[in-house]
Amino acid sequence: MKLPSIISYLDLLLKTDSIHDYPQALNGLQLENNGFIERIAMAVDASAAVIQKAVEEKNTLLLVHHGLFWSGLRPLRDSFYRKIKLAIDAQLAIYSSHLPLDLHPLFGNNILLAQELDLFNLQPAFEIEGQFVGYIGECIPMARNEFLKKITILLGKAPNLAPGGPEIIEKVLVVSGGAGNRVAEAFAYGIDTFVTGEGSHWSYQEAEELGINLIYAGHYATETFGVKALGKHLSEYFELPCSFIDHPSGL
DSSP, X not given: OBHHHHHHHHHHHHTTTTSOXXXXXXXXXXXXXXXXXXXXXXXXXXXXXXXXXXXXXXXXXXXXXXXXXXXXXXXXOHHHHHHHHHHHHTTOEEEEOSHHHHSOTTTOHHHHHHXXXXXXXXXXXXXXXXXXXXXXXXXXXXXXXHHHHHHHHHHSSOOEEEEOSOSEEEEEEEEOSSOTTOHHHHHTTTOSEEEESOOOHHHHHHHHHHTOEEEEOOTTGGGSHHHHHHHHHHHHHHTOOEEEOOOOOOO
């Protein structure tokens, strides 16, 4: 399969050019190869460890949520140079999608996480860079401990909890990644529970003071859904094998 055909399809599907994002996201094709793709790999981060696994087979397209330049502009030398050289030598192409993947109504991290948590009456919510990226929904009234067990089973790790809200959960906001510092904005939606990836130390106290449950489910863990779903879709659409490269940060 030719790389330009896949990239054109991805850009259109994700509305890559029309969705605003942080400058370091650089959504879209970040590294091209010789133009031919024989396999698709998916991962959350374009880290050296992920690239090392992705290059085990040549002519691979690596789909990631956090791309090569997430830590900002830096010289092409030392470990960064070695990572890029490894990818180029193996004809690895890399496509990154941050907010376009977070907010996508079919393949987005947030819609998929909300659906897996059995939330209903889902509505886009929580603005980042001028667009709604999260989802707010209701659940059948559930004890907080049972809701935490559901998250643990789903994500494979126990979340951390700031137990500021009621012990019966009914209205939930889901925003993957590092939205925990924006507790006040979440509270304004009239929710009892805010599920996100991580937040600063002070976000715990703010959630207590505002009276909502703040669940830190893990930045990495909450952002595996989108790349998995997107990679599976591409695999079926273009008839290419795919695999997910799991390299959790623990955060």
